Amino acid sequence: MSYLDNILFVILLGIGFGCFYSNVKKIIRNINLGGVIYRKDNAKQRWKNMAMIALGQSKMVKRPVAGSLHIVVYLGFIIINIELLEIIIDGLFGTHRIFAFLGTAYNVLIASFEVLALLVLVAVFAFWIRRNIIKLKRFSSADLNGSPKKDANYILYFEVVLMTLFLLMNASDLHLQNIPGGFSHFIKAGSFPVSQFIEPLFNGMSNELVMLLTEIFWWLHITGILIFMNYLYFSKHLHIILAFPNTFFANLNPQGQFDNLESVTKEVKMMMDPNADPFAAAPVNESEVPAKFGASDVQDLNWVQLLNAYTCTECGRCTAACPANITGKKLSPRKIMMDTRDRLEEVGRNIDANKGVFVPDNKSLLNDYITPEELWACTSCNACVEECPISISPLSIIMDMRRYLVMEQSAAPMPINAMMTNIENNGAPWQYNQQDRLNWKNE
Structure with missing residues (x-):
């Protein structure tokens, strides 16, 4: 790499991580x-949950096929x-495979990266088939129509491109390493089972062309990673990061x-206390009296519920x-969580447009996004909470x-x-006078 390349790399890295930092700040602000x-x-239990569920993927394997494929991609x-660290150092200082001094350990690492890259390609292909050919019911529901469905496929295409570039970069690098007498600064390092x-695709090409292709693959790979990193903000794959705090x-x-x-x-309790004076004015602690009972918009929810919305996969x-x-x-x-996130993003854009202050927009999460019909259909059985692989609670x-x-x-609803x-009049859910409640004994 020339000094100009190093400078361009620093600029690219600065833009990539700068945008990522800005997006993270917005997410934290919105939450x-x-x-x-x-x-x-109970910090001990919380750390255990994070280790088992977010890191260990314990709830994913309840469905073995999807769980196994997801673990491979994860x-x-x-x-x-991890290889990104080496790419960044090489890009900053113009070195080549800076960690090659690790010897056998480095060879094992590169070999494992390659095998994983191949397995990821296989898993992504299987996921694509499940979504677009088999069309599993939960991936073809109406609430996924439009951008959510496209987003899921975009992520799969991203993975294919990144893994392919990684393997092409290594293959062209290996070709230059194998040139008798060495070529430029391409030292022999790494093990490349895939x-x-x-x-052999590069056989017959001039060394200069292979060198150019290697640099192109390298630049596209790192640029792709930075684009993917910033696309997370707009994608359901934000859970890659947020699953850890969400499970904690x-x-x-x-x-x-x-x-x-x-x-x-x-x-x-005061009403049920026989010694309480019903006409006495109870002392009011303003901090204990909510401004609103329940929630009609995202600002009425608590921050963990908003974290849930951003974490939904x-x-x-x-x-x-x-x-x-x-x-x-x-x-x-699923729609409840997606609607909550969409409304939260809308509120965030409102704040951005009005210099840090939310200006009422005559909209709310209730009615504009989620209807009462949806809310009253819920049986409060907790099945959604139990099934969620990263401990989200739509309920x-x-x-x-x-x-x-x-x-x-x-x-x-009327019932x-x-x-x-x-209950208010008779002390029971049924429409019977309290004096008639025990009449069944005489029958």
């Missing part, structure tokens, strides 16, 4: 629009990109255990397991939005309103 929730208890992404079969901050309470509003709980396991969806109802837990968002409909708008009226 922090959510309300406060404490999720730092390992390929993580391990092959690209050795590609290397996931809810540790038993599934089915719902949270209560402290202000409402205290009010109910759009895999559809939640929707495939949802009994409401299976029976033909409108609810799709928590559904329940908070239901809470808003009931407590702020009195907009519950639920009737039940609550019966």
Whole structure:
């Protein structure tokens, strides 16, 4: 590499990581629009969950075929990109295979990278067939039409291009290494169990042409990685990064255990206390009284729920397991998460356009993105939470939005309103007077 190449590389690297840093700041800013929730208890269990679920992929293997393919792609992404460190150093200083001094260890690393690259290509091809030829039901639902479906394929094409460039780069490099007497600064280093079969493609080409192709493959590979890194912000594959904090901050309470509003709980306890004066004005702690009961927009959700929205992989396991969806109802837990993320992004763009301040846009998550029909279709069975491979809870968002409909708008469906009226008047969900409740004993 010439000094000009080094300078161009520094500029490329600066732009790539600069854009990535800017996008990460936006994500953090948007997530922090959510309300406060404490999720730092039981740190030991949280670290274990992150290690087992995010790093160990323990929930993915519940479906062995998809799980195994995903692990291959995941390992390929993580391990092959260790090579990125060497590329960056070589690009900055004009060296060639700077870690070659590791000897046998280096050969083993390069060989493992190549085998993984080949396995990734096989796995990606299988994923493409599942999505576009077999058309599995959870990948062909209406909530994936348009950009989400295209995004899934774009990622697969990205992987193919990056892995192919990696192998071509190694194959051309190997060809130059094998030239008798050596060629330029191409020292003999590495082991190439896959690209050795590609290397004959360069036979008959001049050394200068192979050298040029090597540089082209190298530049395209690093540029592709930087583009992919920044595309994550716009893609469902943001979970590659966010799965780790998402599993760490996931809810540790038993599934089915719902949270209560402290202000409402205290009010109910006072009403049930026979010694309490119902006419006495209870002291009000403003910090305990929410500005709004439940959630109608993304700012009403807590920050973990917004993190969930950004982390969603759009895999559809939640929707495939949802009994409401299976029976033909409108609810799709995957759509709940996608809609929440889309609205959060819209709010973020509003803040960007108005110099850091959100200007009301007469829109909200409720009604403009998610309809009451979807929310009331939910059976609150927790199947979506159980199925999610990275501990996302669509149910928590559904329940908070239901809470808003009931407590702020009195907009519950008629059967639920009737039940609550019966509880208020009769002390039970049924439409029987309390004095008649035990009449069945005399029958």
